[in-house]
Amino acid sequence: MTRIEKRFAQLKSDGxxxxxxxVTAGDPSxxxxxxxxxxxxxxxxxxxxxxxxxxxxxxxxxxxxxATDRALRNGVTLQKVLKLGENIRKKSExxxxxxxYFNPLLNHGLERLAKDAVSMGFDGVLASDLTLEESxxxxxxxxxxxxxTIFLVAPTSSEERMKRIAEASTGFLYAVSRTGVTGxxxxxxxxxxxxxxxxxxxxxxxxxxxxxxSRPEHVQAVWQEADGAIVGSAIVKxxxxxxxxxxxxxxGMVSAFxxxxxxxxxx
Amino acid sequence: xxxxxxxxxxxxxxxxxMHPLEELEAAYMDAxxxxxxxxxxxxxxRNYSGRPTPLYFAERLTARWGGAKIYLKREDLNHTGAHKxxxxxxxxxxxxxxxxxxxxxxxxxxxxxxxxxxxxxLLGLECDVYMGDEDIRRQELNVFRxxxxxxxVIPVSxxxxxxxxxxxxxxxxxxxxxxxxxxxxxxVLGPHPYPLMVRDFQSVIGREVRAQxxxxxxxxxxxxxxxxxxxxxxxxxxxxxxxDKQIQMIGVxxxxxxxxxxxxxxxxxxxxxGVLHGTxxxxxxxxxxxxxxxxxxxxxxxxxxxxxxxxxxxDTGRVIYTSVNDREALNAFHExxxxxxxxxxxxxxxxxAHAKKLxxxxxxxxxxxxxxxxxxxxxxxxxxxxxx
Numbered sequence: 258m259t260r261i262e263k264r265f266a267q268l269k270s271d272g273x274x275x276x277x278x279x280v281t282a283g284d285p286s287x288x289x290x291x292x293x294x295x296x297x298x299x300x301x302x303x304x305x306x307x308x309x310x311x312x313x314x315x316x317x318x319x320x321x322x323x324a325t326d327r328a329l330r331n332g333v334t335l336q337k338v339l340k341l342g343e344n345i346r347k348k349s350e351x352x353x354x355x356x357x358y359f360n361p362l363l364n365h366g367l368e369r370l371a372k373d374a375v376s377m378g379f380d381g382v383l384a385s386d387l388t389l390e391e392s393x394x395x396x397x398x399x400x401x402x403x404x405x406t407i408f409l410v411a412p413t414s415s416e417e418r419m420k421r422i423a424e425a426s427t428g429f430l431y432a433v434s435r436t437g438v439t440g441x442x443x444x445x446x447x448x449x450x451x452x453x454x455x456x457x458x459x460x461x462x463x464x465x466x467x468x469x470x471s472r473p474e475h476v477q478a479v480w481q482e483a484d485g486a487i488v489g490s491a492i493v494k495x496x497x498x499x500x501x502x503x504x505x506x507x508x509g510m511v512s513a514f515x516x517x518x519x520x521x522x523x524x
Numbered sequence: 525x526x527x528x529x530x531x532x533x534x535x536x537x538x539x540x541x542m543h544p545l546e547e548l549e550a551a552y553m554d555a556x557x558x559x560x561x562x563x564x565x566x567x568x569x570r571n572y573s574g575r576p577t578p579l580y581f582a583e584r585l586t587a588r589w590g591g592a593k594i595y596l597k598r599e600d601l602n603h604t605g606a607h608k609x610x611x612x613x614x615x616x617x618x619x620x621x622x623x624x625x626x627x628x629x630x631x632x633x634x635x636x637x638x639x640x641x642x643x644x645x646l647l648g649l650e651c652d653v654y655m656g657d658e659d660i661r662r663q664e665l666n667v668f669r670x671x672x673x674x675x676x677v678i679p680v681s682x683x684x685x686x687x688x689x690x691x692x693x694x695x696x697x698x699x700x701x702x703x704x705x706x707x708x709x710x711x712v713l714g715p716h717p718y719p720l721m722v723r724d725f726q727s728v729i730g731r732e733v734r735a736q737x738x739x740x741x742x743x744x745x746x747x748x749x750x751x752x753x754x755x756x757x758x759x760x761x762x763x764x765x766x767x768d769k770q771i772q773m774i775g776v777x778x779x780x781x782x783x784x785x786x787x788x789x790x791x792x793x794x795x796x797x798g799v800l801h802g803t804x805x806x807x808x809x810x811x812x813x814x815x816x817x818x819x820x821x822x823x824x825x826x827x828x829x830x831x832x833x834x835x836x837x838x839d840t841g842r843v844i845y846t847s848v849n850d851r852e853a854l855n856a857f858h859e860x861x862x863x864x865x866x867x868x869x870x871x872x873x874x875x876x877a878h879a880k881k882l883x884x885x886x887x888x889x890x891x892x893x894x895x896x897x898x899x900x901x902x903x904x905x906x907x908x909x910x911x912x
Contacts, residue, residue: 312814313688313800315695316538322682334812359536360799364813386536386799390526411540413702418542436540437700 259380260352261405261428264303265463265484275429275485276476276519277465278492279306279356281324283333285500287341289507293496296512298351301519305345306383306487309338309357316358316385318440320490323497335361339377346378354407354428359384367395371402381405381428389418389425396425409433412452416459423460429485432456434468440490442469445478453482473521488518527716530839532832535715536799537695544702549717551622556724561617568613569728572646573603575610577729579736579891584863592746592884596866596894597733599757606869606896607729607757608639608710614725615708616643624706626650630694632659632687632753633824633871634666635896636710641675651675654693656685659823662904684817687753687827691801711754712831715802719831726760733891734764741889747772747882750893751874752845753789753824755831757895766842775834776878778820779847785810789818790847791830792838805832821850821908822870824896852877857898857905869896870905 258266268275278297282290294305310328314321335357342353355374362370362384374382382399389408399406405428410419413436423430432453435446446452449466456464466479467487479486495514499507516523526549527533535545555561569575578598586594599607619627627649631637637653644651653675660667660679670677683689691713698707712719712726737745748765750758752775762773780788785808788794795806800815808816808828820826837843848856853870856877861867868876872895879892898905 312683312816313692315692315801316699318696329814336812358799360807360809360815361813364796364798364809386538386802388535388537388539388542390542391534391536391804409539411538411542413540413543415543415546418539422539433538433540436702438696 259403259405259428260350261304261354261380264352265429268303268484274480275303275465276301277304277306277485277487278302278515279308279487279489280496281308281310281321281328281493282338282341283310283328283331284324284493284496285327286331287333287337290341291344292508293511294345294351295349296508297515298349300512300515302351302515303485304352304354306354306356307338307342309335309355309361311358311361314358316438318438318490320441320494320497321439324493335365339373342379343377352380353378354381354383355379356383356385359387367398371398371404374404375402379404381407383407383431385409389421392425400427407431410456412436412446412448416455419456420459423462426462429463429465430456430460431487432464432466432483434466434470437468439468441471441494445469445475450482473518476518491518527720529833529836532805532835533716533719534804535802536804537715537802538699540699540702545715545717547622552618552717552721555618555621561621565614565617569610573609573613574601575728576732576736577601579733579740582864585860588863589880591886592888592890594879595737595745595889595891597729597761597891599729599893599895600866600868600872600897604635604639604642605899606635606639607726607760608636609642610728610760611710611722611725611756612639612643612708615721616647616649619649619706619708620647622706624704626652626701626705627708628652628654628694628697628705629708629710630654630687630690631710632690632826633822633869634659634663634670634900635824635869637675637677638666638669638673640708640710641670641673644675645673652678652697654678654680654690654697656680656687656689658685659687663823663900664903666900686823688815695801711756712759712833713754713801713803713829719803719833722756723759723763723833726756727763729757729760729893730762730764733761737889737891743889744768744771745889745891747774747884747888747890749774749776749875749879749890751776751825751871751895752830752834753827753871755834757893759831759833761893762843773843774878775843775845776874777845777847778822778825778874779849780819781850786817787819788847789820789825789827791828792845793847797835800829803832805835806830806838821853822874824869824871825874846878848874848877854905854908856880866894867898867902868894869898870901872896
């Protein structure tokens with residue numbers, strides 16, 4: 258079992274739900290991302306998605322686009338993100354997901370990526386523009402090395418696709434809450450509940466929901482229907498706002514924000 | 525697997541777009557089998573765009589170059605001034621058939637944007653065109669044309685502010701408004717079925733050339749030359765001749781300022797296979813798999829990837845890909861203007877510039893695809909000539 262599978266199994270037996278922050282690796286620096294991940298774990302994160310910056314993030318809205326730009330300007334490469342995983346792993350057992358567009362992974366070489374990701378402590382890989390149709394070699398190589406392969410499933414996916422995506426995914430299934438690019442939203446999509454129930458009828462695998470989850474009530478609502486809530490842009494935006502003021506304790510602020518998202522009553 | 529050209533092509537998009545792509549493919553296949561669709565498309569090409577476009581024997585150019593007979597396929601004489609309208613008429617009819625009311629498109633040189641805006645006006649569809657800031661600056665005439673035609677031009681200030689960034693923004697719009705919006709992609713790029721569909725709509729170019737040259741010369745041409753940005757005018761010319769193995773086909777990429785990464789858009793010279801904008805093909809990327817900026821004097825060729833079918837034609841050797849630089853293209857722009865009274869688009873000037881460099885014998889027949897006219901480039905050329 259990977260750390261991802263163990264964590265979801267544990268949560269299930271405890272009756273808990275997963276809180277999954279996304280951070281763009283190297284925004285504002287690789288050193289701070291390391292501190293952030295450790296602080297987010299203390300704040301109650303169950304898994305972490307580490308985003309690999311890519312020059313053409315077609316699925317991302319302005320917040321993650323800006324984080325990507327900052328990371329790329331800082332010289333962050335896939336190699337350095339993998340190394341960051343290794344540094345995290347020296348200090349924490351939190352499940353780590355390498356979250357990337359496909360080209361940097363392909364460019365690294367799939368065999369080499371699988372080997373490196375495992376040895377540097379990653380547990381799963383998700384490529385946001387890799388469809389089921391094109392994923393054969395990727396799935397074989399990653400799974401062969403003992404990594405989970407996590408796929409996106411969307412509200413526009415046909416039921417036939419939902420079934421096939423659920424079969425290709427291991428660890429958990431990433432349900433995209435709505436059509437659109439990443440970014441904060443005021444409300445969850447009206448049809449989310451129905452989508453998650455349909456999806457649930459096709460799979461027993463843990464389902465985590467992402468895209469637009471930006472408030473504690475969104476997290477709570479998602480937990481009613483699914484096994485995990487993924488928060489990306491809201492956290493990345495908090496990082497962006499806190500980095501503007503050098504006197505602010507960025508890591509402290511972001512971890513307080515994550516704590517609030519998970520439990521606004523402050524228990 | 526669907527939509528592959530050898531190893532190239534495919535569908536690399538966020539899952540949200542997969543069902544819409546399946547719908548698009550089904551609608552296109554259905555339209556292909558519908559004689560009424562084909563008839564309406566053919567009639568619009570003829571009566572609205574003015575096809576067939578002439579195959580013009582460039583006598584003075586032939587005399588000046590002193591070798592082969594040079595023919596120009598006058599795609600510049602299409603309505604809106606470039607081959608782009610062929611594809612837009614086809615996709616516009618398809619969008620209407622799919623009952624989509626809103627069209628989005630990306631544009632580099634503005635020719636695809638103008639053609640899209642034109643077809644939207646014709647068919648009564650809402651139209652938003654994404655265009656990079658740098659391209660808005662250097663193709664201002666086309667920006668105004670799009671506005672006159674009732675389209676909204678949305679400036680893109682991200683990245684290199686050119687075609688690549690306009691496509692990124694179009695894909696973001698599409699993934700957001702996918703239930704109501706039709707994405708009218710302008711070249712043989714992107715996820716399946718776009719490379720196939722756009723090629724089919726553009727292949728009228730080569731079919732006409734075959735009939736025209738047979739009528740004029742009684743034989744097929746020896747050499748075909750076309751510029752390659754995304755590659756739609758080139759594939760449109762080449763496709764009908766792929767099986768005529770004796771014909772040499774040459775695709776001309778933008779050599780820009782020089783051979784260093786970042787200074788050109790010669791994907792086959794400086795690129796490696798990778799994934800960008802939904803397809804696996806040659807792309808200009810750095811050692812880490814990040815897509816790098818490109819440069820060309822021609823906005824329509826200033827793009828880091830190339831259509832996947834070209835990638836296969838390159839690897840099999842069926843088409844030879846080469847490049848000419850900004851200066852050579854500008855010289856050809858002037859030479860064709862002075863000698864033949866035809867001001868070519870800077871994109872098409874790349875094809876002309878390469879044809880000039882070929883070592884050709886006098887009975888040989890060369891067809892250059894004059895994919896667009898140069899009106900849009902006049903102010904930019906004026907700026908370059910005054911040394912700004």
